[in-house]
Amino acid sequence: SFAGMSGKIGIAFGRQCLTMVRSQDERGSSVMNYKQWLAGQLAGQLEGVAEESIAELVEYPPNPQMGDLSLPCFKLSKQLRKAPQAIAEELKSKWSGNDAVARVDAVSGYFNVYLNPAKFASDVLSEVLEKGERYGSQETGQGKNIVIDYSSPNIAKTFHIGHLRSTVIGNALYNIFQFMGYNSVGINHLGDWGTQFGKLIVAYKLWGEQSKVEAEGIDELQRLYVKFHDEADAKPEMEDEARAWFVKLEQGDAEAEKLWRWFVEISLKEFHKMYDLLGVKFDSYAGESFYNDKMAAILDELKAKQLLEEDEGALLVRLDDYNMPPALMVKKDGGTLYHTRDVTAAIYRKNTYDFEKAIYVTDAGQSLHFQQWFKVIELMGYDWAKQLQHVPFGKVSLEGAKLSTRKGNVIHLEELLAKAIEKTREIIEEKNPNMENKDEVARKVGVGAIIFNDLSNNRIKDIVFSWEEALNFEGETGPYVQYTHARACSVLRKAGDGADKPDASAIDAAQLTNAEAQGVVRELYLFKERVEQAMLKLEPSIVSRYLVDLAQSFNRFYHECPILVDDPGVRSARLALVQSVRVTLKNGLRLIGLDAPEKI
Numbered sequence: 001s002f003a004g005m006s007g008k009i010g011i012a013f014g015r016q017c018l019t020m021v022r023s024q025d026e027r028g029s030s031v032m033n034y035k036q037w038l039a040g041q042l043a044g045q046l047e048g049v050a051e052e053s054i055a056e057l058v059e060y061p062p063n064p065q066m067g068d069l070s071l072p073c074f075k076l077s078k079q080l081r082k083a084p085q086a087i088a089e090e091l092k093s094k095w096s097g098n099d100a101v102a103r104v105d106a107v108s109g110y111f112n113v114y115l116n117p118a119k120f121a122s123d124v125l126s127e128v129l130e131k132g133e134r135y136g137s138q139e140t141g142q143g144k145n146i147v148i149d150y151s152s153p154n155i156a157k158t159f160h161i162g163h164l165r166s167t168v169i170g171n172a173l174y175n176i177f178q179f180m181g182y183n184s185v186g187i188n189h190l191g192d193w194g195t196q197f198g199k200l201i202v203a204y205k206l207w208g209e210q211s212k213v214e215a216e217g218i219d220e221l222q223r224l225y226v227k228f229h230d231e232a233d234a235k236p237e238m239e240d241e242a243r244a245w246f247v248k249l250e251q252g253d254a255e256a257e258k259l260w261r262w263f264v265e266i267s268l269k270e271f272h273k274m275y276d277l278l279g280v281k282f283d284s285y286a287g288e289s290f291y292n293d294k295m296a297a298i299l300d301e302l303k304a305k306q307l308l309e310e311d312e313g314a315l316l317v318r319l320d321d322y323n324m325p326p327a328l329m330v331k332k333d334g335g336t337l338y339h340t341r342d343v344t345a346a347i348y349r350k351n352t353y354d355f356e357k358a359i360y361v362t363d364a365g366q367s368l369h370f371q372q373w374f375k376v377i378e379l380m381g382y383d384w385a386k387q388l389q390h391v392p393f394g395k396v397s398l399e400g401a402k403l404s405t406r407k408g409n410v411i412h413l414e415e416l417l418a419k420a421i422e423k424t425r426e427i428i429e430e431k432n433p434n435m436e437n438k439d440e441v442a443r444k445v446g447v448g449a450i451i452f453n454d455l456s457n458n459r460i461k462d463i464v465f466s467w468e469e470a471l472n473f474e475g476e477t478g479p480y481v482q483y484t485h486a487r488a489c490s491v492l493r494k495a496g497d498g499a500d501k502p503d504a505s506a507i508d509a510a511q512l513t514n515a516e517a518q519g520v521v522r523e524l525y526l527f528k529e530r531v532e533q534a535m536l537k538l539e540p541s542i543v544s545r546y547l548v549d550l551a552q553s554f555n556r557f558y559h560e561c562p563i564l565v566d567d568p569g570v571r572s573a574r575l576a577l578v579q580s581v582r583v584t585l586k587n588g589l590r591l592i593g594l595d596a597p598e599k600i
């Protein structure tokens, strides 16, 4: 099944990363990967158990009273033919002192390790402060190309909330892969070709006005398109006319092409406005039309490889053996299809970018489509078919009847962003009327709220869209994380010169051994691992949820531990922790596509 296939890709991918992490650690950085490190310490004591499998078993206990690291020995008990507690006891008795560790214990079949809190704090802070905006990054990708196809809206059609999901998830994956040492290539596979353009041309020639289209853009184009369908019900000859115009367009007729170009231009202008607001960029806008002159060769190849079958005048690839409906490649009238373009585009991308992986971010409703044409690539004999991966996300539906009055039942992204910005503006006006650059902050926080809301659940989960929730800034939201970052900035500003450039080696880390400070250190340490997991699972929500955890641990620390105290040792240690939180929050926010304003 397709699910099984993507699972395999995930695992293969996971292995590769794991080995990279290890070789990096062997070079020795200040903060090690503690799981790997502990595995290295224990490997000699557990006969026949590979270091790597120990590392995979090590856990972070949910409660610090059970240690910072823990090995569940019952998972080794069968292999070692020993009772779990006996294994744990043995590990404890053989443990030789180590300055990274305060003590070890054997409890209920777990071998628990309590890190030396001062060294833990000093190692973590040194790494965060030294790496700065690179903190959490890795070189796993070794510069290999990852092609990410995302957003990909359709020309002359509304950019709706489903496209927002693709945009936001794709953009986050783009950043995450880049941060993991890959070279991300972002492609906007615009839906800019197809019979609908014949219809649009007919509708425009019948009812359109240039000035109105120029003023109202996609909304007006969409209206014309809808009107075409309304009228064509009664006048079927309009459909023939539309087909004829599309044929003209395909043959390069000057008038048809001029209109099409104009529709594309009008639509792109609006998409760009949205992308600018969202802070999203693409390396290529090669849309469906880009492949017009490239499909014939691919169809020839399919024919030569005896994969094409004729069926009532159409050409298709049978996929019965794989329990899938056939992939239609050429229609009766000679027209090509979505499948044809995707197969052609994939081969083009492989030749152009020699990708390590090509990722497609769309709603789960398109899963079968991807499964089908991935199989076609495989049947063509391309072993890189396994490097293609669909990254599906859940559907967005509207909440109850509240919004059913809205025509077309779609949420306009533009309206959504405008409302979020307006609401932020009101909050600022109420709470901080003297703030400088209110508009800029309102934009960053309002847009951030929408992006974060989209990334706060596992991507596959269906979303019931609610205005209330999307515009809720309390609790586990983007504004909460952004606000926490601004709070850290504000403390550092108040502290004065140099507080944002602490010298990690001069910190008295013994001042950071209390529970609240350690809670923050633990979260800071976890960042790297979370980013890696987000990449392996293609799941940006791992980073958003992480940011909430870090923000919460920081706010607990902030409430319990006064920072700007007289004692210079305490003060500088706490400030270094604040600066580390600021750096990490900012890095994480940037990865998922949010700005981190310094004042809110």
Ligand code: ARG
Binding pocket: 149, 151, 152, 153, 154, 189, 190, 191, 342, 360, 361, 362
């Ligand atoms: N334009 C399509 C849509 O709006 C998404 C395209 C996704 N990318 C692809 N290569 N098929 O549903």
